[in-house]
Amino acid sequence: MSRIVAVVASPREEGNSNAIVDAILEGAMGLSTNIIDLYALDGLRLVHGCRGCRACKTSGRCAQDDEISDVLEAIREADCAVFSTPVYFAAESAQFKVLEDRMFSFIGADGKPNLEPGKRAILVVTCSGPEDAAAAATVERLSAIIPRLGFDLTDTIVFSDAGGTRRAADDADLMARAKAVGLSMRNT
Numbered sequence: 643m644s645r646i647v648a649v650v651a652s653p654r655e656e657g658n659s660n661a662i663v664d665a666i667l668e669g670a671m672g673l674s675t676n677i678i679d680l681y682a683l684d685g686l687r688l689v690h691g692c693r694g695c696r697a698c699k700t701s702g703r704c705a706q707d708d709e710i711s712d713v714l715e716a717i718r719e720a721d722c723a724v725f726s727t728p729v730y731f732a733a734e735s736a737q738f739k740v741l742e743d744r745m746f747s748f749i750g751a752d753g754k755p756n757l758e759p760g761k762r763a764i765l766v767v768t769c770s771g772p773e774d775a776a777a778a779a780t781v782e783r784l785s786a787i788i789p790r791l792g793f794d795l796t797d798t799i800v801f802s803d804a805g806g807t808r809r810a811a812d813d814a815d816l817m818a819r820a821k822a823v824g825l826s827m828r829n830t
């Protein structure tokens with residue numbers, strides 16, 4: 643059994659991030675006994691940005707108590723995290739950035755992750771421009787940050803809706819790939 647946490651940082655319920663994450667989770671569920679939590683960050687109401695108080699460097703936990711705290715705790719307990727964000731002005735969405743900054747609490751005073759070792763992460767980035775250009779800076783930055791937080795980043799899925807003319811849900815190859823990534827998380 644694996645605990646899997648998926649984070650969707652797009653506000654679009656029928657959007658590309660949701661379609662890709664749904665396919666990953668469908669693959670991960672199947673007949674397995676995986677436990678899956680899905681957090682739609684845009685639906686959270688009591689949300690604060692990182693205060694930079696560095697209390698987490700002593701306690702190992704973020705000092706704030708809001709709905710992001712629940713997401714942080716779920717990620718802390720998880721074996722595998724699926725992080726997804728659309729590209730907004732060449733970066734992650736504001737919804738994702740709040741969580742990202744609060745995950746500073748996963749880094750100890752020694753600069754090393756304070757999470758249990760052996761966690762896996764999957765990154766999903768959606769954009770509108772050419773995938774290799776529009777998402778590149780975001781993918782590159784998050785690919786550097788996620789391992790610093792203590793995760794082994796094993797898969798990255800990038801999708802462009804080509805200026806809003808395509809939907810991830812209609813892309814059979816993409817859905818199959820996302821499902822296969824999910825399948826690889828079964829009981830691992």
Ligand SMILES: Cc1cc2nc3c(=O)[nH]c(=O)nc-3n(C[C@H](O)[C@H](O)[C@H](O)COP(=O)(O)O)c2cc1C
Nearest residue numbers: 652657658659728729730731732768769770771776
């Ligand atoms: C505020 C805003 C800013 C955006 N900025 C970019 C951008 O800089 N580059 C890009 O390729 N797409 C940009 N997009 C398009 C989205 O990244 C794209 O439509 C994405 O596929 C949406 O994913 P979602 O359906 O998961 O929300 C922007 C969209 C919005 C609403």
